[in-house]
Amino acid sequence: xxxxxxxxxxxxxxxxxxxxxxxxxxxxxxxxxxxxxxxxxxxxxxxxxxxxxxxxxxxxxxxxxxxxxxxxxxxxxxxxxxxxxxxxxxxxxxxxxxxxxxxxxxxxxxx
Amino acid sequence: xxxxxxxxxxxxxxxxxxxxxxxxxxxxxxxxxxxxxxxxxxxxxxxxxxxxxxxxxxxxxxxxxxxxxxxxxxxxxxxxxxxxxxxxxxxxxxxxxxxxxxxxxxxxxxxxxx
Numbered sequence: 001x002x003x004x005x006x007x008x009x010x011x012x013x014x015x016x017x018x019x020x021x022x023x024x025x026x027x028x029x030x031x032x033x034x035x036x037x038x039x040x041x042x043x044x045x046x047x048x049x050x051x052x053x054x055x056x057x058x059x060x061x062x063x064x065x066x067x068x069x070x071x072x073x074x075x076x077x078x079x080x081x082x083x084x085x086x087x088x089x090x091x092x093x094x095x096x097x098x099x100x101x102x103x104x105x106x107x108x109x110x111x
Numbered sequence: 112x113x114x115x116x117x118x119x120x121x122x123x124x125x126x127x128x129x130x131x132x133x134x135x136x137x138x139x140x141x142x143x144x145x146x147x148x149x150x151x152x153x154x155x156x157x158x159x160x161x162x163x164x165x166x167x168x169x170x171x172x173x174x175x176x177x178x179x180x181x182x183x184x185x186x187x188x189x190x191x192x193x194x195x196x197x198x199x200x201x202x203x204x205x206x207x208x209x210x211x212x213x214x215x216x217x218x219x220x221x222x223x224x225x
Contacts, residue, residue: 009151032212044154044201044216086154090212096161097142097207099214100170103153 002027004089006102013077014110021072021105023061023087032090033070035061036101039083047072047085057081077109113137117202117217124192124224132187132220134202140215141207143185144169145177147198148219154201160185161207192224 003026013019025031035047048056050063050070061072070087087102118133136143144159146169156169158177166177174196176188185204189196202217 006153034213036214043218044203044214046213049211049213088214092207092212097205097212098156098159098169099144099203099205099212100156101146101154103151 002089002091002098002100004087004100004102006085006087006105008105009103010106010108012108012110015079016076019072019074019077019081019107019109021085021087021107023070023072023102025068025070025087025089027068027089027091029091031063031065031068031070032092033061033063034088034090035059035070035072036086036088037083038086044086077107079109079111082107082109115202115204115215115217117200117220119220120218122220122222124189124222126192126194126224128192130189130192132189132200132202132222134185134187134217135183136185136202136204136215137183138204138206138215139182140204141182142205143179144203144214145175145185145187146201146203147171147196148201149198157187157200189222194224196222197224198222 005024033050037047038044115136145157146154160166160179200220203214
């Protein structure tokens with residue numbers, strides 16, 4: 001069974017401080033992991049995916065298969081980063097897909 | 112493209128009433144799913160579908176029914192509403208052939224059951 005754990009419900013940091021949102025997963029196969037973000041009064045949207053290894057809005061995330069983690073990092077937090085962040089694990093093959101989300105972490109950036 | 116649309120945006124029901132939450136997408140996505148979002152519990156998968164005529168249960172399917180008669184529509188039915196079903200419901204869709212597996216979300220339906 002696939003499972004995603006985000007241990008922090010709320011993370012408060014000061015503007016300019018580094019941010020790390022934790023995500024651990026449980027899956028026996030090869031994982032496909034994503035970070036989604038939900039800004040206030042907006043719909044959930046994709047932030048980044050591990051396959052593309054990109055940096056979006058200054059955020060990066062590295063898949064660590066040994067630690068089964070996919071933590072989201074940003075060196076300097078901005079006020080506009082305040083939002084709800086969800087880590088998600090996708091399992092798909094041959095026309096089948098199932099996506100499991102973590103419980104989410106609310107990031108609060110203090111001015 | 113309208114993307115993923117959901118109706119209604121808000122709904123108040125009495126215990127025992129039934130209703131259908133509508134979800135439609137115009138991106139020709141094969142995969143569609145329903146989640147409920149509750150404080151401290153994140154997004155929990157209710158039901159999902161990988162194509163017309165194919166549905167499957169997610170993590171919390173009890174009290175909900177779905178059907179997928181067309182690629183575009185994936186309605187969620189509450190058979191007999193209970194206060195425990197008070198939540199925000201999100202519909203999502205994605206392509207199984209694009210290779211990105213990005214989920215596109217609707218704006219949500221806020222449901223209150225009294």
